[in-house]
Amino acid sequence: MRALEPWVEAPLQTFLAESSARLILLMTTSGQVVAQHGFSRSFEVMTAAALGSAIVASTEELARIMGAPRFGAVVHGGSQQSCMLAAFGTPRGRWIGLVVFGTETSIGIVQLFFDQMVEELVMAAPREEPARAPLAENFEHELNASLKELFGR
Amino acid sequence: MSPTNAVLERVTRVPGVRGSLLISGTDGLVVAERLMDGIDGRAIAALAANLIQRLVRATAGAGMRIPTFVHLRGNTGSVLAAPGRNDLVLVALAGVDANLGLARVEMLDAVGRLA
Numbered sequence: 001m002r003a004l005e006p007w008v009e010a011p012l013q014t015f016l017a018e019s020s021a022r023l024i025l026l027m028t029t030s031g032q033v034v035a036q037h038g039f040s041r042s043f044e045v046m047t048a049a050a051l052g053s054a055i056v057a058s059t060e061e062l063a064r065i066m067g068a069p070r071f072g073a074v075v076h077g078g079s080q081q082s083c084m085l086a087a088f089g090t091p092r093g094r095w096i097g098l099v100v101f102g103t104e105t106s107i108g109i110v111q112l113f114f115d116q117m118v119e120e121l122v123m124a125a126p127r128e129e130p131a132r133a134p135l136a137e138n139f140e141h142e143l144n145a146s147l148k149e150l151f152g153r
Numbered sequence: 154m155s156p157t158n159a160v161l162e163r164v165t166r167v168p169g170v171r172g173s174l175l176i177s178g179t180d181g182l183v184v185a186e187r188l189m190d191g192i193d194g195r196a197i198a199a200l201a202a203n204l205i206q207r208l209v210r211a212t213a214g215a216g217m218r219i220p221t222f223v224h225l226r227g228n229t230g231s232v233l234a235a236p237g238r239n240d241l242v243l244v245a246l247a248g249v250d251a252n253l254g255l256a257r258v259e260m261l262d263a264v265g266r267l268a
Contacts, residue, residue, distance in 0.1 A: 036228065105203070106179060106180050106181035106199065106202055106203060106206070107180045107182065108176075108180055108181020108182050108195070108198055108199030108202055108203075109181055109200070109202075109203050111195075111199070111201045112181075112195060112196055132163075141222075152159040
């Protein structure tokens, strides 16, 4: 498990232990990865983050057109593996969780412990965001640093 | 009253039973529930379904038949579960003072009637 910020690790570790999920990706709504477990290549993470955030954006827009409140979660059920995408609010902005799980667990268990993890993340999140330099200057450096942190190389 | 709600009503009427719910065994989601305030049906559904799934795997692994009734006894009460057809499981929460024999009879009868 790799996380860009240390306070994310404990709630994520508990979620993984309790839910038996195979993969998880936490990201911002713009697709920036915050933490991941189970992915082995940065390319996979970046692709999953981009697709996941796009799906959430599409469903939220669909909900808006329908005049409905935001959907709580999107679940793609499969015979061997399923995938849940859920957006949630944190003091650091709106985040998205992408969880892949197999037949050894169930959507009920994954949702139950995901909601618990969200509560723990909201409580653990530092209220003050660290000051950062403007994106344009540091973008490439920050991207490389994030990938190194998430994959340990 | 729908047949499902009638089933839950019958089980809940047993003395000492604090609530009952019909859940999806594979997904661990609530199909219908009749619970006292303060009881989290979603959590019970998820955890009870997980328990049943593991028991089914364990009994299958041991070459035994799927359990028809599960009684999980705790210090302050019991969780009763009766797997039925179409992946449905009838679950009841009972206090220590509950008439467990009657609850068992009602649940087995009810789960047999569910389509």
